[in-house]
Structure formats: structure tokens, C-alpha cells
Amino acid sequence: MTCARTLPPHRxxxxxxxxxFFIASGWSASAQNVQHLSITEPGGMPGWPILTGIQQVTNxxxxxxxxxxxxxxxxxxxxxxNATWQAIGKVTNLLRTTTVAVGKSNAFFRxxxxxxxxxxxxxxxxxxxEVCAGCHGIIHNTETNTPHFRTFQALQQIHQDTNSSCLAxxxxxxxxxxxxxxxxxxxxxxxxxxxxxxxxxxNHAAFDTNPTVTPRVELAATVCGGCHTGPQQPTYxxxxxxxxxxxxPDVAAEMxxxxxxxxxxxxxxxxxxxxxxxxxxxxxxxxxxxAVVCAVCHDPHGNHTFTNLLNxxxxxxxxxxxxxFAITNNQLGAVYTNQLRNxxxxxxxYYITTSGVFTNQYVVNIxxxxxxxxxxxxxxxNWTRAPHNSPQYNMLLGTVGELASGxxxxxxxxxxxxxKQCVACHMQTSPFQSETQPAVTGHSFSVQTYExxxxxxxxxxxxxxxxxxxxxxxxxxxVKGQLDTWATNASxxxxxxxxxxxxxxxxxxxxxxxxxxxxxxxxxxxxxPVNIQKARFNLYIVYNxxxxxxxxxxxxxxxxxxxxxWIQETLNNPGN
Numbered sequence: 142m143t144c145a146r147t148l149p150p151h152r153x154x155x156x157x158x159x160x161x162f163f164i165a166s167g168w169s170a171s172a173q174n175v176q177h178l179s180i181t182e183p184g185g186m187p188g189w190p191i192l193t194g195i196q197q198v199t200n201x202x203x204x205x206x207x208x209x210x211x212x213x214x215x216x217x218x219x220x221x222x223n224a225t226w227q228a229i230g231k232v233t234n235l236l237r238t239t240t241v242a243v244g245k246s247n248a249f250f251r252x253x254x255x256x257x258x259x260x261x262x263x264x265x266x267x268x269x270x271e272v273c274a275g276c277h278g279i280i281h282n283t284e285t286n287t288p289h290f291r292t293f294q295a296l297q298q299i300h301q302d303t304n305s306s307c308l309a310x311x312x313x314x315x316x317x318x319x320x321x322x323x324x325x326x327x328x329x330x331x332x333x334x335x336x337x338x339x340x341x342x343x344n345h346a347a348f349d350t351n352p353t354v355t356p357r358v359e360l361a362a363t364v365c366g367g368c369h370t371g372p373q374q375p376t377y378x379x380x381x382x383x384x385x386x387x388x389x390p391d392v393a394a395e396m397x398x399x400x401x402x403x404x405x406x407x408x409x410x411x412x413x414x415x416x417x418x419x420x421x422x423x424x425x426x427x428x429x430x431x432a433v434v435c436a437v438c439h440d441p442h443g444n445h446t447f448t449n450l451l452n453x454x455x456x457x458x459x460x461x462x463x464x465x466f467a468i469t470n471n472q473l474g475a476v477y478t479n480q481l482r483n484x485x486x487x488x489x490x491y492y493i494t495t496s497g498v499f500t501n502q503y504v505v506n507i508x509x510x511x512x513x514x515x516x517x518x519x520x521x522x523n524w525t526r527a528p529h530n531s532p533q534y535n536m537l538l539g540t541v542g543e544l545a546s547g548x549x550x551x552x553x554x555x556x557x558x559x560x561k562q563c564v565a566c567h568m569q570t571s572p573f574q575s576e577t578q579p580a581v582t583g584h585s586f587s588v589q590t591y592e593x594x595x596x597x598x599x600x601x602x603x604x605x606x607x608x609x610x611x612x613x614x615x616x617x618x619x620v621k622g623q624l625d626t627w628a629t630n631a632s633x634x635x636x637x638x639x640x641x642x643x644x645x646x647x648x649x650x651x652x653x654x655x656x657x658x659x660x661x662x663x664x665x666x667x668x669x670p671v672n673i674q675k676a677r678f679n680l681y682i683v684y685n686x687x688x689x690x691x692x693x694x695x696x697x698x699x700x701x702x703x704x705x706x707w708i709q710e711t712l713n714n715p716g717n
Contacts, residue, residue, distance in 0.1 A: 175428040175430075176205070177359065177431060181367040184309045184312075185338045185367050186209065187208050190213060190254040191206060192205070193205050202240070202243055203239070206252045208237070209341050210255070210356055211235075211353060211354050213235070213253065213255075214231075214232045215250060216228055217248055219249070221249065229241055257317045259330060259336055259342070260273070260346045261334070262281075283443030284441075284443065286443065286444055289333035291332065293332045295311070310367070311331075313333075313337055314341065315330075360413055360416065360434055360436055361431060362380060362432075362434040364435075365377060365435045372576050375581075379581075383584065383585050383586050384586075397430070400426075403425070408499055409493075409513035411425075412431040412434040413428045414428075416436060418503075433513075437482075439481060440480050445478065446476060449477055449484075451486050451488075451559070453471065455558050457558050468558055468597065469596065470559065472561070473485070483505060484507075485561045487511065491504055492518055508534060509563075511563075517531065519678075520678075521678035523647075527646075527651025527652070527681045528681045532685060536683075538551075538554075539553050539557075539696045542679050542696070542700045543679055544699070554695075554696065566691075567586050567587070568586065569589065569592060616698065616705075617680065617684055617701065619705060627708055628640070630712075632644040635665065636668055643657065651685070652684065670711050672710060672711050676704035676708050679700040679701065680704055
């Protein structure tokens with residue numbers, strides 16, 4: 142493939158590509174019902190058309206492109222020597238995609254679109270007109286108080302405000318005809334502004350009633366990824382390696398096919414659904430493929446101020462062992478401000494359920510990670526399916542699981558008293574050292590270093606984690622083995638005959654079992670003794686927590702020990 146950009150005098154930017162169809166399908170953009178920005182571009186939203194995919198389909202090829210809002214025209218010719226470009230489709234294409242019938246193995250395409258007419262924010266240059274603020278005053282006022290609105294000043298402070306490699310991400314439209322030139326000629330285009338994320342808005346400002354030029358509202362992380370990338374700020378690069386960057390394929394298929402499932406599963410699995418629910422907007426239709434993108438956790442339009450509940454020194458006494466730990470929390474201060482939608486820590490138990498209106502369940506002061514990483518109302522009497530793979534927050538607080546005493550659990554871990562809670566371990570950061578030692582922003586969400594363990598555990602952190610993982614893994618296997626023993630040797634005949642080792646399982650078995658369903662209805666499930674039901678619940682809550690005990694070591698071991706005791710008692714007294 143060869144590509145070249147040209148700039149016509151009046152119309153728009155063109156991208157010219159030659160593509161061999163027999164290889165085209167290998168680099169196509171993924172098909173979606175809603176066409177989201179699929180490429181990253183320095184500066185955010187592309188200011189001119191950029192071809193993003195050519196995919197072979199049954200009746201030809203599907204050509205896709207991206208760029209600002211407006212009408213597009215696709216052109217084709219069969220060879221470079223052919224001077225005539227043939228228009229494909231209408232000149233009023235708003236969809237940024239066209240299917241082209243082809244008769245040869247090669248073709249050249251180009252696309253024209255709206256000119257990149259940037260308006261800029263004259264508040265930056267102290268001119269009397271603030272283009273976006275005239276209609277979007279509230280958002281404008283909050284946006285001007287974010288770090289985005291000071292990015293050019295940051296360049297000035299380090300004397301890089303004329304560095305062309307920096308300007309695309311610190312100004313509006315740099316490199317395009319109506320974009321930033323320098324601070325003298327185009328002061329209104331300094332800093333990251335509305336048009337970085339939404340595209341050129343000059344046409345919209347002039348004709349605000351024309352829907353075809355309304356700036357784009359794009360949720361995809363690629364908007365942020367155009368700038369938040371590379372060795373000095375690899376936020377987007379790290380996020381792409383995380384589970385947050387992908388919607389589980391079978392879940393996405395079910396959500397796209399069912400309004401009920403996008404309402405329930407989409408609350409955490411679909412970025413577009415979650416944002417719609419948070420903002421009280423209608424659920425998106427056919428748009429469940431957007432993962433947990435930047436805007437799900439970060440508010441691009443404003444800062445939020447949070448009270449740090451865990452600020453200052455804290456002595457934690459484990460309720461099970463009586464051991465005490467001194468924790469020094471002094472990084473954030475008593476009050477902190479950032480662009481997160483929710484705070485870094487909270488101490489109240491919380492979970493969402495899949496029934497009812499989400500906005501009635503949303504609690505804004507709950508830990509940002511706990512918004513989704515909670516048990517979703519799991520209880521031992523539920524029999525249809527194993528607890529969901531997300532009880533981490535409740536496990537951290539020790540508020541989920543069954544105890545021999547029968548009392549509601551409340552055994553918070555010492556780790557729950559770290560002022561950043563989840564972020565303390567899962568989002569450890571380090572500064573940029575060199576191209577070969579890039580910065581770490583923590584957005585892979587994996588524990589890559591054990592430095593966070595040092596204040597309390599010295600240099601033993603990694604060893605303790607490995608040892609605890611070994612112990613918990615063995616205990617999980619032991620509980621699972623005991624349940625299998627009960628199922629194959631002591632379960633009621635109706636269960637043992639039809640379900641064998643799965644006689645103890647949920648109707649939809651969890652990840653510890655392979656094969657057919659467990660007992661499939663309430664009558665069969667009622668044959669499973671209460672203690673076996675509680676034991677399996679403890680087992681799956683621990684297993685699905687996924688921390689191998691780290692989130693709440695003593696409590697997790699207690700849950701597994703309790704499960705073992707219940708199974709053993711049932712095996713010893715099969716009539717009970």
C-alpha cells in the first residue's frame with residue numbers, strides 16, 4: 142500500500158491510496174453498527190479525511206474513512222496513469238463508508254470532505270468573542286479549569302513552544318491551513334480545546350442549525366490516544382494491553398442483540414451504555430462494542446474535588462488475628478482535585494444489581510474501581526449461576542462471603558485503608574527515563590512492581606504475594622476437591638446420577654467446572670444441602686476475586702476454611 146496526502150485549494154484534504162484487494166481484508170477496520178474513530182491522530186480528532194480501512198466483501202470492497210463532521214465524496218480510478226477520478230456514490234455521504242463494486246484486482250481511492258475550519262477559543266487571547274462559550278457556557282467554564290487548557294503554557298515553561306513535534310498535541314489544528322501557526326498569529330488556537338476532541342467547529346459556529354456540520358461527540362479512546370501515547374505518556378498504549386480495552390466478544394454479541402442485556406451487562410461492559418446511564422440518556426442501540434474507554438473513568442470537561450477519607454496515619458488492627466499495622470497516608474492530602482468521575486477510595490459497602498434503574502443505584506462517592514468491580518448482589522441463595530467475576534471491592538472491605546457465625550461479614554483488609562486503595566497497587570507509576578525506559582502511567586492495571594508493598598512489608602512484598610498465592614491456590618483446590626467428593630459419593634441419587642461431579646454446582650457452572658450444566662432448576666438445587674451451597678458460594682467469591690488472597694488475606698483464608706468445615710460436616714453427617 143502507498144499513501145500520499147494532498148491539499149486542494151478550496152474543498153478538503155484528500156488521502157490517496159492504492160490497495161491490492163487480495164490483501165485488503167487483512168487491514169480493514171472492524172465492522173461496527175456505529176462507526177467510531179478507529180485511528181489515532183496527534184491532536185485528537187482528525188481535521189481532514191483519513192482512509193481507515195478497505196475490506197473485501199461479497200459484492201466488492203467496503204471503504205471507510207474518518208474525519209470531521211460534514212459531507213464526503215469518495216473517488217476511484219483503476220491506475221495511476223488514468224487522469225480521471227470517478228466519483229463513487231453521492232457527494233453528500235455523512236456515513237464515512239461506502240461499498241464499491243470492483244472489477245479489477247487493484248484500484249486507487251481518494252476521499253474529499255469538509256475543509257478544516259477551526260474557530261478557536263478567543264478567551265485564550267483575551268479577545269471579546271468566546272466561540273464555544275456562547276452556547277456551551279457551562280461546559281466551557283469547567284473545561285477552562287482543566288489541565289488541557291494549560292498545555293501550551295506547559296510548553297512555554299520548558300521552552301518547547303516552537304517545537305513542531307510537540308505543537309500538534311498542545312494546540313488546535315497545528316499543521317492544517319486554519320490551525321495553529323504561532324502564539325502571535327493564532328493565540329486563540331493555543332492549548333487543548335474543544336476542537337481537539339470534537340473536530341473543526343468553524344462551520345458549526347457560522348451555521349449552528351445545520352446538523353451536518355455539528356462537531357462529533359466521540360467516545361472512543363482513540364481520541365485521547367492521539368496525544369496520550371509514546372514513551373513520555375504511554376497511557377493509551379498501556380490501556381490497549383488491558384482487559385478494559387476489549388468487550389468480551391460473546392458479551393458484546395448478546396448486548397448488541399438485546400436491550401435488556403445492554404441495560405444490565407452494559408453497565409460495566411459497554412462504555413457507551415455506562416455513559417448513557419450516568420448521564421440519564423437513552424441506552425445506545427447497536428453500540429455495545431465500545432469498551433471501558435477513557436471517558437468512562439475520566440471527565441474530559443471538568444475537575445472534581447474529593448474528600449480523602451483515608452488521609453493521614455492510620456493504625457489497622459486485623460479483627461481476626463489482633464495484629465496491628467501502621468499505614469502512612471500522605472500523598473493526596475485531605476482534599477484532592479482531578480478529572481476522575483469518582484474518588485480513589487471509599488469505605489462504604491456497595492454493589493449494583495442488574496434490575497432496576499441504574500441511575501437510582503449510582504453512588505458518586507464510591508471508589509472509581511468499585512463502580513464495576515463489585516459482587517453485583519451475589520448471595521449464597523442464588524442458584525442460577527456462580528457469582529460474577531468482579532467482587533474485588535467487597536472482598537477488600539470483607540463484606541461478601543458466608544461465616545460460620547451467621548453474622549454479616551465485615552472484615553476490612555489493611556489494604557482497604559491505603560488512601561488510594563486499588564490504585565495504590567494496580568496503578569503504580571514511574572517517570573520517563575529514556576526511549577528504552579519509558580514512563581509508566583499505570584493504565585495496564587497490572588501489578589508490575591512491588592514497591593507499594595515496601596512501606597509495610599519491606600523487601601518481602603513479592604515473596605509474601607507468591608507464598609499467599611500458593612496457599613490460597615491449594616486451599617481452593619482442596620475445597621473444590623471436597624465438593625467433588627460430596628457430589629460423587631454423598632449427593633442425593635437424583636443429583637449424583639444425572640450430574641456426577643457437577644452435582645454441587647450452580648445451574649450455570651462457574652470457571653472451576655468444565656462440562657454440562659449443574660442441577661438445572663430450583664427443585665433440584667434445593668436438594669443440595671445449605672452448607673454445600675454456602676461452601677460453593679465462598680469458593681467462587683474467593684476464586685472470582687482473582688487476587689490469590691492479596692485483597693484480604695486473613696479473611697479469604699477464613700472463607701475457605703469455613704467452606705471446608707461445612708463440607709466435612711456434611712460428609713460426616715449425610716442425613717443433615
